[in-house]
Amino acid sequence: MLSKNQIKFITSLKLKKFREEHNLFIAEGTKIVCELLTSSIHVKQVYATSEFFRNNKIDNTIERFEIKENELVRISTLHTPNQVLAVCEIPNYNLEIETLKNKLTLVLDNIQDPGNLGTIIRIADWFAIENIICSNTTADIYNPKVVQSTMGSIARIKIHYQDLESLFQSTIINNQLPIFGALLQGENIYKTQLPKNAIIIIGNESKGISENIIPFITNKISIPTFSQLKTNTGEAESLNAAIATSIICSEFRRTIINKK
Amino acid sequence: MLSKNQIKFITSLKLKKFREEHNLFIAEGTKIVCELLTSSIHVKQVYATSEFFRNNKIDNTIERFEIKENELVRISTLHTPNQVLAVCEIPNYNLEIETLKNKLTLVLDNIQDPGNLGTIIRIADWFAIENIICSNTTADIYNPKVVQSTMGSIARIKIHYQDLESLFQSTIINNQLPIFGALLQGENIYKTQLPKNAIIIIGNESKGISENIIPFITNKISIPTFSQLKTNTGEAESLNAAIATSIICSEFRRTIINKK
Numbered sequence: 001m002l003s004k005n006q007i008k009f010i011t012s013l014k015l016k017k018f019r020e021e022h023n024l025f026i027a028e029g030t031k032i033v034c035e036l037l038t039s040s041i042h043v044k045q046v047y048a049t050s051e052f053f054r055n056n057k058i059d060n061t062i063e064r065f066e067i068k069e070n071e072l073v074r075i076s077t078l079h080t081p082n083q084v085l086a087v088c089e090i091p092n093y094n095l096e097i098e099t100l101k102n103k104l105t106l107v108l109d110n111i112q113d114p115g116n117l118g119t120i121i122r123i124a125d126w127f128a129i130e131n132i133i134c135s136n137t138t139a140d141i142y143n144p145k146v147v148q149s150t151m152g153s154i155a156r157i158k159i160h161y162q163d164l165e166s167l168f169q170s171t172i173i174n175n176q177l178p179i180f181g182a183l184l185q186g187e188n189i190y191k192t193q194l195p196k197n198a199i200i201i202i203g204n205e206s207k208g209i210s211e212n213i214i215p216f217i218t219n220k221i222s223i224p225t226f227s228q229l230k231t232n233t234g235e236a237e238s239l240n241a242a243i244a245t246s247i248i249c250s251e252f253r254r255t256i257i258n259k260k
Numbered sequence: 261m262l263s264k265n266q267i268k269f270i271t272s273l274k275l276k277k278f279r280e281e282h283n284l285f286i287a288e289g290t291k292i293v294c295e296l297l298t299s300s301i302h303v304k305q306v307y308a309t310s311e312f313f314r315n316n317k318i319d320n321t322i323e324r325f326e327i328k329e330n331e332l333v334r335i336s337t338l339h340t341p342n343q344v345l346a347v348c349e350i351p352n353y354n355l356e357i358e359t360l361k362n363k364l365t366l367v368l369d370n371i372q373d374p375g376n377l378g379t380i381i382r383i384a385d386w387f388a389i390e391n392i393i394c395s396n397t398t399a400d401i402y403n404p405k406v407v408q409s410t411m412g413s414i415a416r417i418k419i420h421y422q423d424l425e426s427l428f429q430s431t432i433i434n435n436q437l438p439i440f441g442a443l444l445q446g447e448n449i450y451k452t453q454l455p456k457n458a459i460i461i462i463g464n465e466s467k468g469i470s471e472n473i474i475p476f477i478t479n480k481i482s483i484p485t486f487s488q489l490k491t492n493t494g495e496a497e498s499l500n501a502a503i504a505t506s507i508i509c510s511e512f513r514r515t516i517i518n519k520k
Contacts, residue, residue, distance in 0.1 A: 119500055119503065122503075126486070127486050128486035226513050228388075239386055239506075240379055240382065243379065243503070246499075247507065250483075250510060251510075253486050257450045
Protein backbone atom coordinates (compact mmCIF):
# COMPACT_ATOMS: atom_id res chain seq x y z
CA MET A 1 0.00 0.00 0.00
CA LEU A 2 1.15 3.53 -0.74
CA SER A 3 1.86 5.81 2.19
CA LYS A 4 0.64 9.40 2.28
CA ASN A 5 4.23 10.54 2.00
CA GLN A 6 4.84 8.46 -1.11
CA ILE A 7 1.73 9.91 -2.77
CA LYS A 8 2.77 13.41 -1.78
CA PHE A 9 6.30 12.85 -3.10
CA ILE A 10 5.23 11.42 -6.46
CA THR A 11 2.57 14.03 -7.13
CA SER A 12 5.04 16.78 -6.20
CA LEU A 13 7.07 15.74 -9.27
CA LYS A 14 4.33 17.14 -11.49
CA LEU A 15 5.87 20.52 -10.66
CA LYS A 16 9.17 21.71 -12.15
CA LYS A 17 10.32 23.10 -8.81
CA PHE A 18 10.25 19.66 -7.17
CA ARG A 19 11.61 17.87 -10.25
CA GLU A 20 14.64 20.15 -10.05
CA GLU A 21 14.98 19.77 -6.30
CA HIS A 22 15.03 15.95 -6.48
CA ASN A 23 16.48 15.65 -10.00
CA LEU A 24 13.67 13.22 -10.80
CA PHE A 25 10.77 12.99 -13.25
CA ILE A 26 7.82 10.64 -13.76
CA ALA A 27 6.86 8.58 -16.81
CA GLU A 28 3.77 6.42 -17.24
CA GLY A 29 2.34 3.54 -19.21
CA THR A 30 3.80 0.22 -20.27
CA LYS A 31 5.28 1.39 -23.57
CA ILE A 32 7.19 4.41 -22.28
CA VAL A 33 8.33 2.79 -19.03
CA CYS A 34 9.59 -0.32 -20.87
CA GLU A 35 11.56 1.88 -23.25
CA LEU A 36 13.05 3.78 -20.33
CA LEU A 37 13.96 0.52 -18.57
CA THR A 38 16.14 -0.51 -21.53
CA SER A 39 17.63 2.96 -22.05
CA SER A 40 20.53 4.83 -20.51
CA ILE A 41 18.13 6.75 -18.28
CA HIS A 42 18.21 5.52 -14.68
CA VAL A 43 14.80 4.31 -13.50
CA LYS A 44 14.75 4.61 -9.71
CA GLN A 45 11.31 3.39 -8.68
CA VAL A 46 8.53 1.47 -10.40
CA TYR A 47 4.96 1.67 -9.07
CA ALA A 48 2.87 -0.87 -10.92
CA THR A 49 0.00 -3.34 -10.80
CA SER A 50 0.63 -7.07 -10.39
CA GLU A 51 -0.17 -7.50 -14.09
CA PHE A 52 2.78 -5.28 -15.06
CA PHE A 53 5.21 -7.14 -12.78
CA ARG A 54 3.97 -10.50 -14.16
CA ASN A 55 4.72 -9.44 -17.72
CA ASN A 56 7.94 -7.46 -17.26
CA LYS A 57 11.24 -8.32 -15.64
CA ILE A 58 12.56 -5.48 -13.53
CA ASP A 59 16.21 -5.20 -12.55
CA ASN A 60 16.89 -5.82 -8.84
CA THR A 61 18.53 -2.43 -8.41
CA ILE A 62 15.20 -0.70 -9.01
CA GLU A 63 12.79 -0.16 -6.10
CA ARG A 64 9.52 -1.95 -6.88
CA PHE A 65 6.09 -1.16 -5.44
CA GLU A 66 3.15 -3.37 -6.33
CA ILE A 67 0.02 -1.25 -6.09
CA LYS A 68 -3.69 -1.54 -6.86
CA GLU A 69 -5.39 0.17 -9.81
CA ASN A 70 -7.09 2.68 -7.50
CA GLU A 71 -3.73 3.61 -5.96
CA LEU A 72 -2.28 4.15 -9.43
CA VAL A 73 -5.17 6.52 -10.16
CA ARG A 74 -4.12 8.61 -7.13
CA ILE A 75 -0.54 9.17 -8.33
CA SER A 76 -1.16 9.21 -12.09
CA THR A 77 -1.23 12.31 -14.31
CA LEU A 78 -3.31 10.50 -16.95
CA HIS A 79 -7.06 10.25 -17.42
CA THR A 80 -6.71 6.51 -17.90
CA PRO A 81 -3.58 5.23 -16.10
CA ASN A 82 -1.95 2.24 -17.74
CA GLN A 83 -0.47 -0.28 -15.28
CA VAL A 84 2.72 1.56 -14.33
CA LEU A 85 4.33 4.80 -13.20
CA ALA A 86 8.12 5.13 -13.00
CA VAL A 87 10.23 7.66 -11.13
CA CYS A 88 13.41 8.33 -13.15
CA GLU A 89 16.55 10.38 -12.74
CA ILE A 90 16.88 13.44 -14.95
CA PRO A 91 19.94 12.63 -17.08
CA ASN A 92 22.75 15.13 -17.32
CA TYR A 93 24.04 14.80 -20.86
CA ASN A 94 27.35 16.34 -21.73
CA LEU A 95 27.05 18.48 -24.84
CA GLU A 96 30.18 17.86 -26.90
CA ILE A 97 30.09 20.79 -29.26
CA GLU A 98 33.00 19.39 -31.28
CA THR A 99 30.93 16.35 -32.33
CA LEU A 100 28.06 18.48 -33.67
CA LYS A 101 30.16 19.15 -36.78
CA ASN A 102 29.28 15.66 -37.98
CA LYS A 103 25.61 15.69 -37.08
CA LEU A 104 22.25 17.21 -37.78
CA THR A 105 21.08 19.02 -34.63
CA LEU A 106 17.84 20.73 -33.65
CA VAL A 107 17.88 23.95 -31.63
CA LEU A 108 14.56 24.95 -30.05
CA ASP A 109 14.18 28.64 -29.37
CA ASN A 110 11.43 29.16 -26.79
CA ILE A 111 9.02 26.35 -27.73
CA GLN A 112 6.19 26.66 -25.18
CA ASP A 113 3.56 24.03 -25.86
CA PRO A 114 4.28 20.68 -24.11
CA GLY A 115 2.48 18.77 -26.87
CA ASN A 116 4.60 20.43 -29.57
CA LEU A 117 7.77 19.76 -27.60
CA GLY A 118 6.95 16.07 -27.18
CA THR A 119 6.08 15.72 -30.85
CA ILE A 120 9.33 17.43 -31.88
CA ILE A 121 11.34 14.96 -29.74
CA ARG A 122 9.52 12.10 -31.48
CA ILE A 123 10.27 13.61 -34.91
CA ALA A 124 13.95 13.97 -33.97
CA ASP A 125 14.02 10.30 -33.00
CA TRP A 126 12.49 9.26 -36.33
CA PHE A 127 14.97 11.31 -38.33
CA ALA A 128 17.99 10.09 -36.34
CA ILE A 129 18.78 13.42 -34.72
CA GLU A 130 20.81 12.70 -31.57
CA ASN A 131 20.82 16.05 -29.81
CA ILE A 132 18.23 18.72 -29.21
CA ILE A 133 19.47 21.96 -27.70
CA CYS A 134 16.72 23.99 -26.00
CA SER A 135 16.88 27.64 -25.02
CA ASN A 136 16.46 28.13 -21.28
CA THR A 137 13.06 29.67 -22.10
CA THR A 138 11.78 26.47 -23.75
CA ALA A 139 9.19 24.44 -21.80
CA ASP A 140 10.56 21.72 -19.50
CA ILE A 141 10.87 18.38 -21.29
CA TYR A 142 10.40 16.57 -17.97
CA ASN A 143 6.90 18.01 -17.64
CA PRO A 144 4.70 14.85 -17.55
CA LYS A 145 2.73 16.03 -20.61
CA VAL A 146 5.92 16.27 -22.65
CA VAL A 147 7.26 12.93 -21.40
CA GLN A 148 4.01 11.20 -22.38
CA SER A 149 3.75 12.81 -25.81
CA THR A 150 7.29 11.70 -26.77
CA MET A 151 5.93 8.11 -26.78
CA GLY A 152 9.26 6.83 -25.49
CA SER A 153 11.54 8.87 -27.74
CA ILE A 154 12.69 10.78 -24.65
CA ALA A 155 14.74 7.67 -23.82
CA ARG A 156 16.80 8.02 -27.00
CA ILE A 157 17.36 11.74 -27.60
CA LYS A 158 19.92 13.79 -25.67
CA ILE A 159 18.30 17.02 -24.64
CA HIS A 160 20.33 19.97 -23.41
CA TYR A 161 19.23 23.33 -22.03
CA GLN A 162 21.47 26.30 -22.53
CA ASP A 163 21.73 29.94 -23.45
CA LEU A 164 21.51 30.02 -27.25
CA GLU A 165 23.53 33.19 -27.74
CA SER A 166 26.57 31.71 -26.02
CA LEU A 167 26.10 28.47 -27.94
CA PHE A 168 26.17 30.24 -31.27
CA GLN A 169 29.15 32.35 -30.22
CA SER A 170 31.28 29.25 -29.75
CA THR A 171 33.91 29.16 -32.48
CA ILE A 172 33.24 25.65 -33.64
CA ILE A 173 29.63 26.29 -34.45
CA ASN A 174 30.32 29.75 -35.72
CA ASN A 175 32.97 28.66 -38.20
CA GLN A 176 32.22 25.11 -39.13
CA LEU A 177 28.49 24.52 -39.16
CA PRO A 178 25.77 26.07 -41.31
CA ILE A 179 22.92 27.36 -39.14
CA PHE A 180 19.50 27.05 -40.76
CA GLY A 181 16.48 28.98 -39.54
CA ALA A 182 12.94 28.88 -40.88
CA LEU A 183 11.75 32.43 -41.48
CA LEU A 184 8.86 33.90 -43.45
CA GLN A 185 11.31 35.40 -45.93
CA GLY A 186 13.75 32.59 -46.57
CA GLU A 187 14.85 30.56 -49.55
CA ASN A 188 12.28 27.98 -50.69
CA ILE A 189 13.37 24.84 -48.80
CA TYR A 190 12.42 22.59 -51.72
CA LYS A 191 14.91 24.39 -53.95
CA THR A 192 17.70 24.70 -51.38
CA GLN A 193 20.79 22.49 -51.43
CA LEU A 194 20.79 21.03 -47.92
CA PRO A 195 23.97 19.73 -46.26
CA LYS A 196 24.19 16.50 -44.28
CA ASN A 197 25.43 18.24 -41.12
CA ALA A 198 23.87 21.42 -39.83
CA ILE A 199 21.99 23.14 -37.08
CA ILE A 200 18.27 23.79 -37.59
CA ILE A 201 16.64 26.45 -35.39
CA ILE A 202 12.93 26.13 -34.68
CA GLY A 203 11.33 29.30 -33.29
CA ASN A 204 8.51 29.99 -30.85
CA GLU A 205 4.95 29.02 -31.87
CA SER A 206 3.74 32.59 -32.34
CA LYS A 207 6.82 34.81 -32.26
CA GLY A 208 9.19 32.71 -34.36
CA ILE A 209 12.96 32.89 -33.88
CA SER A 210 14.15 35.47 -31.30
CA GLU A 211 15.64 38.71 -32.60
CA ASN A 212 18.97 38.17 -30.84
CA ILE A 213 19.31 34.75 -32.50
CA ILE A 214 18.46 35.76 -36.09
CA PRO A 215 21.96 37.26 -36.80
CA PHE A 216 23.52 33.81 -36.23
CA ILE A 217 21.46 32.20 -39.01
CA THR A 218 23.65 31.53 -42.05
CA ASN A 219 20.91 29.98 -44.21
CA LYS A 220 17.40 31.41 -44.10
CA ILE A 221 14.83 28.96 -45.39
CA SER A 222 11.06 28.87 -45.64
CA ILE A 223 8.37 26.33 -46.41
CA PRO A 224 6.34 27.82 -49.26
CA THR A 225 2.53 27.87 -49.25
CA PHE A 226 0.77 26.47 -52.27
CA SER A 227 -2.11 28.93 -52.39
CA GLN A 228 -1.53 29.48 -56.12
CA LEU A 229 -3.01 25.98 -56.59
CA LYS A 230 -6.23 26.89 -54.81
CA THR A 231 -9.50 27.90 -56.37
CA ASN A 232 -10.92 29.48 -53.22
CA THR A 233 -9.66 32.64 -51.61
CA GLY A 234 -7.90 32.95 -48.29
CA GLU A 235 -4.60 31.53 -47.35
CA ALA A 236 -3.21 29.41 -44.56
CA GLU A 237 -0.90 31.73 -42.71
CA SER A 238 1.23 29.41 -40.67
CA LEU A 239 2.18 25.86 -39.90
CA ASN A 240 2.33 24.53 -36.36
CA ALA A 241 5.94 24.44 -35.04
CA ALA A 242 6.03 20.64 -34.87
CA ILE A 243 4.67 20.32 -38.42
CA ALA A 244 7.29 22.76 -39.72
CA THR A 245 9.97 20.75 -37.90
CA SER A 246 8.82 17.52 -39.54
CA ILE A 247 8.87 18.99 -43.04
CA ILE A 248 12.31 20.54 -42.54
CA CYS A 249 13.80 17.33 -41.08
CA SER A 250 12.23 15.30 -43.88
CA GLU A 251 13.86 17.56 -46.47
CA PHE A 252 17.29 17.31 -44.82
CA ARG A 253 17.14 13.53 -44.57
CA ARG A 254 15.61 13.00 -48.03
CA THR A 255 18.68 14.61 -49.55
CA ILE A 256 20.86 11.87 -48.05
CA ILE A 257 18.63 9.09 -49.40
CA ASN A 258 18.40 10.53 -52.87
CA LYS A 259 22.16 10.89 -53.14
CA LYS A 260 22.66 7.17 -52.52
CA MET B 261 -26.86 40.13 -20.34
CA LEU B 262 -27.04 36.47 -21.20
CA SER B 263 -30.17 34.57 -20.21
CA LYS B 264 -29.99 31.15 -18.60
CA ASN B 265 -31.50 29.68 -21.75
CA GLN B 266 -28.85 31.24 -23.95
CA ILE B 267 -26.07 29.86 -21.75
CA LYS B 268 -27.72 26.45 -21.76
CA PHE B 269 -28.13 26.51 -25.53
CA ILE B 270 -24.55 27.55 -26.27
CA THR B 271 -22.95 25.11 -23.86
CA SER B 272 -25.15 22.31 -25.27
CA LEU B 273 -23.28 22.75 -28.57
CA LYS B 274 -20.18 21.28 -26.93
CA LEU B 275 -21.92 17.92 -27.46
CA LYS B 276 -22.21 16.29 -30.88
CA LYS B 277 -25.81 15.27 -30.23
CA PHE B 278 -26.93 18.90 -29.91
CA ARG B 279 -24.68 20.14 -32.73
CA GLU B 280 -26.43 17.67 -35.02
CA GLU B 281 -29.88 18.53 -33.70
CA HIS B 282 -29.42 22.26 -34.34
CA ASN B 283 -26.93 21.94 -37.23
CA LEU B 284 -24.74 24.48 -35.42
CA PHE B 285 -21.22 24.62 -33.98
CA ILE B 286 -19.20 27.11 -31.93
CA ALA B 287 -15.91 28.80 -32.71
CA GLU B 288 -13.92 31.12 -30.47
CA GLY B 289 -11.26 33.81 -30.47
CA THR B 290 -10.73 36.83 -32.69
CA LYS B 291 -8.58 35.09 -35.32
CA ILE B 292 -10.86 32.13 -36.01
CA VAL B 293 -14.11 34.09 -35.79
CA CYS B 294 -12.80 36.79 -38.15
CA GLU B 295 -11.77 34.12 -40.66
CA LEU B 296 -15.21 32.53 -40.41
CA LEU B 297 -16.91 35.92 -40.88
CA THR B 298 -15.21 36.33 -44.27
CA SER B 299 -15.71 32.70 -45.34
CA SER B 300 -18.58 30.84 -46.97
CA ILE B 301 -19.61 29.45 -43.58
CA HIS B 302 -22.72 31.16 -42.23
CA VAL B 303 -22.10 32.80 -38.85
CA LYS B 304 -25.46 33.02 -37.08
CA GLN B 305 -24.68 34.66 -33.74
CA VAL B 306 -21.73 36.56 -32.32
CA TYR B 307 -21.28 36.83 -28.53
CA ALA B 308 -18.47 39.27 -27.86
CA THR B 309 -17.06 41.96 -25.62
CA SER B 310 -17.41 45.63 -26.49
CA GLU B 311 -13.74 45.61 -27.49
CA PHE B 312 -14.41 43.06 -30.23
CA PHE B 313 -17.37 45.00 -31.62
CA ARG B 314 -15.31 48.23 -31.59
CA ASN B 315 -12.60 46.62 -33.71
CA ASN B 316 -14.64 44.47 -36.07
CA LYS B 317 -17.52 45.25 -38.40
CA ILE B 318 -20.23 42.63 -38.23
CA ASP B 319 -22.80 42.20 -40.98
CA ASN B 320 -26.35 43.25 -40.02
CA THR B 321 -27.76 39.83 -40.80
CA ILE B 322 -25.82 38.32 -37.88
CA GLU B 323 -27.33 38.40 -34.39
CA ARG B 324 -25.00 40.33 -32.08
CA PHE B 325 -24.78 40.03 -28.31
CA GLU B 326 -22.45 42.34 -26.41
CA ILE B 327 -21.41 40.54 -23.24
CA LYS B 328 -19.01 41.03 -20.34
CA GLU B 329 -15.77 39.08 -19.91
CA ASN B 330 -17.25 37.06 -17.03
CA GLU B 331 -20.23 36.08 -19.19
CA LEU B 332 -17.87 34.95 -21.94
CA VAL B 333 -16.10 32.75 -19.40
CA ARG B 334 -19.42 31.02 -18.68
CA ILE B 335 -20.06 30.00 -22.30
CA SER B 336 -16.46 29.50 -23.43
CA THR B 337 -14.73 26.14 -23.92
CA LEU B 338 -11.29 27.74 -23.50
CA HIS B 339 -9.13 28.24 -20.41
CA THR B 340 -8.55 31.84 -21.47
CA PRO B 341 -11.46 33.06 -23.61
CA ASN B 342 -10.51 35.66 -26.20
CA GLN B 343 -13.13 38.36 -26.78
CA VAL B 344 -15.59 36.41 -28.91
CA LEU B 345 -17.61 33.24 -29.39
CA ALA B 346 -19.56 32.63 -32.60
CA VAL B 347 -22.38 30.20 -33.29
CA CYS B 348 -22.12 29.00 -36.90
CA GLU B 349 -24.09 26.78 -39.24
CA ILE B 350 -22.54 23.43 -40.08
CA PRO B 351 -21.98 23.67 -43.85
CA ASN B 352 -23.27 20.92 -46.08
CA TYR B 353 -20.69 20.64 -48.86
CA ASN B 354 -21.56 18.71 -51.96
CA LEU B 355 -18.84 16.19 -52.78
CA GLU B 356 -18.42 16.25 -56.56
CA ILE B 357 -16.53 13.05 -57.12
CA GLU B 358 -15.95 13.89 -60.80
CA THR B 359 -13.82 16.93 -59.83
CA LEU B 360 -11.50 14.89 -57.59
CA LYS B 361 -9.76 13.63 -60.76
CA ASN B 362 -8.01 16.98 -60.98
CA LYS B 363 -7.11 17.39 -57.33
CA LEU B 364 -5.09 16.08 -54.45
CA THR B 365 -7.50 14.83 -51.78
CA LEU B 366 -7.04 13.54 -48.24
CA VAL B 367 -9.10 10.64 -46.94
CA LEU B 368 -9.08 10.15 -43.16
CA ASP B 369 -9.82 6.63 -42.01
CA ASN B 370 -10.91 6.71 -38.36
CA ILE B 371 -8.74 9.55 -37.02
CA GLN B 372 -9.72 9.83 -33.34
CA ASP B 373 -7.69 12.56 -31.67
CA PRO B 374 -9.30 16.03 -31.98
CA GLY B 375 -5.86 17.70 -31.90
CA ASN B 376 -4.57 15.52 -34.73
CA LEU B 377 -7.70 16.18 -36.75
CA GLY B 378 -7.40 19.95 -36.35
CA THR B 379 -3.72 19.86 -37.24
CA ILE B 380 -4.44 17.76 -40.36
CA ILE B 381 -7.03 20.32 -41.52
CA ARG B 382 -4.41 23.07 -41.07
CA ILE B 383 -1.86 21.03 -43.06
CA ALA B 384 -4.41 20.49 -45.85
CA ASP B 385 -4.99 24.24 -45.99
CA TRP B 386 -1.25 24.95 -46.24
CA PHE B 387 -0.78 22.45 -49.05
CA ALA B 388 -3.82 23.65 -51.03
CA ILE B 389 -5.90 20.53 -50.54
CA GLU B 390 -9.55 21.50 -51.07
CA ASN B 391 -11.39 18.43 -49.83
CA ILE B 392 -10.96 16.10 -46.89
CA ILE B 393 -13.15 13.01 -46.88
CA CYS B 394 -13.58 11.48 -43.41
CA SER B 395 -14.83 8.00 -42.61
CA ASN B 396 -17.99 8.07 -40.51
CA THR B 397 -15.85 6.72 -37.66
CA THR B 398 -13.52 9.76 -37.68
CA ALA B 399 -13.90 12.26 -34.81
CA ASP B 400 -16.33 15.14 -35.37
CA ILE B 401 -14.60 18.15 -36.90
CA TYR B 402 -17.16 20.46 -35.27
CA ASN B 403 -15.99 19.37 -31.81
CA PRO B 404 -14.79 22.69 -30.26
CA LYS B 405 -11.28 21.25 -29.71
CA VAL B 406 -10.95 20.46 -33.41
CA VAL B 407 -12.38 23.82 -34.49
CA GLN B 408 -9.89 25.67 -32.28
CA SER B 409 -6.88 23.63 -33.35
CA THR B 410 -7.54 24.30 -37.07
CA MET B 411 -6.60 27.95 -36.37
CA GLY B 412 -9.15 29.13 -38.94
CA SER B 413 -8.38 26.60 -41.66
CA ILE B 414 -11.80 25.04 -41.04
CA ALA B 415 -13.23 28.04 -42.91
CA ARG B 416 -11.37 27.09 -46.10
CA ILE B 417 -11.40 23.29 -46.37
CA LYS B 418 -14.46 21.32 -47.50
CA ILE B 419 -14.90 18.39 -45.15
CA HIS B 420 -17.16 15.48 -46.02
CA TYR B 421 -18.16 12.44 -43.96
CA GLN B 422 -19.00 9.26 -45.78
CA ASP B 423 -18.61 5.53 -45.89
CA LEU B 424 -15.16 4.94 -47.38
CA GLU B 425 -15.92 1.57 -48.93
CA SER B 426 -18.72 3.02 -51.07
CA LEU B 427 -16.51 6.00 -51.95
CA PHE B 428 -13.74 3.77 -53.26
CA GLN B 429 -16.20 1.58 -55.12
CA SER B 430 -17.35 4.54 -57.24
CA THR B 431 -16.13 4.03 -60.79
CA ILE B 432 -14.49 7.40 -61.21
CA ILE B 433 -12.17 6.95 -58.27
CA ASN B 434 -11.65 3.29 -58.99
CA ASN B 435 -10.56 3.80 -62.58
CA GLN B 436 -9.10 7.25 -62.82
CA LEU B 437 -7.33 8.14 -59.60
CA PRO B 438 -4.32 6.55 -57.92
CA ILE B 439 -5.05 5.82 -54.25
CA PHE B 440 -2.02 6.18 -51.99
CA GLY B 441 -1.89 4.69 -48.52
CA ALA B 442 0.92 4.90 -45.98
CA LEU B 443 1.70 1.41 -44.69
CA LEU B 444 4.63 -0.07 -42.83
CA GLN B 445 5.58 -2.09 -45.89
CA GLY B 446 5.28 0.38 -48.74
CA GLU B 447 7.59 1.93 -51.30
CA ASN B 448 9.98 4.52 -49.88
CA ILE B 449 8.08 7.79 -50.42
CA TYR B 450 11.29 9.69 -51.19
CA LYS B 451 11.97 7.40 -54.15
CA THR B 452 8.39 7.20 -55.44
CA GLN B 453 7.21 9.12 -58.49
CA LEU B 454 4.23 11.04 -57.14
CA PRO B 455 1.40 12.28 -59.38
CA LYS B 456 -0.18 15.72 -59.16
CA ASN B 457 -3.68 14.34 -58.61
CA ALA B 458 -4.37 11.50 -56.22
CA ILE B 459 -6.09 10.35 -53.09
CA ILE B 460 -4.01 9.95 -49.94
CA ILE B 461 -5.43 7.77 -47.16
CA ILE B 462 -4.33 8.48 -43.59
CA GLY B 463 -5.11 5.70 -41.13
CA ASN B 464 -6.04 5.57 -37.47
CA GLU B 465 -3.43 6.68 -34.89
CA SER B 466 -2.77 3.20 -33.54
CA LYS B 467 -4.44 0.75 -35.94
CA GLY B 468 -3.47 2.34 -39.25
CA ILE B 469 -5.65 1.91 -42.36
CA SER B 470 -8.69 -0.39 -41.91
CA GLU B 471 -8.48 -3.88 -43.36
CA ASN B 472 -11.51 -3.40 -45.60
CA ILE B 473 -9.91 -0.28 -47.13
CA ILE B 474 -6.43 -1.69 -47.83
CA PRO B 475 -7.52 -3.56 -51.02
CA PHE B 476 -8.44 -0.23 -52.62
CA ILE B 477 -4.91 1.17 -52.25
CA THR B 478 -3.17 1.24 -55.63
CA ASN B 479 0.13 2.71 -54.36
CA LYS B 480 1.51 1.59 -51.03
CA ILE B 481 4.05 4.05 -49.65
CA SER B 482 5.99 4.44 -46.43
CA ILE B 483 8.11 7.06 -44.73
CA PRO B 484 11.46 5.37 -43.99
CA THR B 485 13.17 5.64 -40.62
CA PHE B 486 16.77 6.76 -40.57
CA SER B 487 18.00 4.56 -37.75
CA GLN B 488 20.99 3.47 -39.86
CA LEU B 489 22.36 6.98 -39.23
CA LYS B 490 22.18 6.59 -35.47
CA THR B 491 24.95 5.66 -33.12
CA ASN B 492 22.69 4.64 -30.25
CA THR B 493 20.42 1.63 -30.25
CA GLY B 494 16.66 1.63 -30.27
CA GLU B 495 14.44 2.91 -32.95
CA ALA B 496 11.49 5.26 -33.23
CA GLU B 497 8.62 3.02 -34.14
CA SER B 498 6.02 5.39 -35.41
CA LEU B 499 5.21 8.92 -36.42
CA ASN B 500 2.13 10.72 -35.17
CA ALA B 501 -0.69 10.69 -37.78
CA ALA B 502 -0.55 14.47 -38.32
CA ILE B 503 3.24 14.40 -38.73
CA ALA B 504 2.99 11.59 -41.29
CA THR B 505 0.33 13.62 -43.14
CA SER B 506 2.58 16.67 -43.28
CA ILE B 507 5.54 14.72 -44.68
CA ILE B 508 3.39 12.98 -47.31
CA CYS B 509 1.69 16.22 -48.39
CA SER B 510 5.06 17.97 -48.53
CA GLU B 511 6.41 15.25 -50.83
CA PHE B 512 3.39 15.44 -53.16
CA ARG B 513 3.56 19.22 -53.44
CA ARG B 514 7.36 19.41 -53.71
CA THR B 515 7.16 17.32 -56.86
CA ILE B 516 5.07 20.05 -58.52
CA ILE B 517 7.52 22.79 -57.52
CA ASN B 518 10.58 20.92 -58.66
CA LYS B 519 9.05 20.18 -62.08
CA LYS B 520 8.63 23.90 -62.76
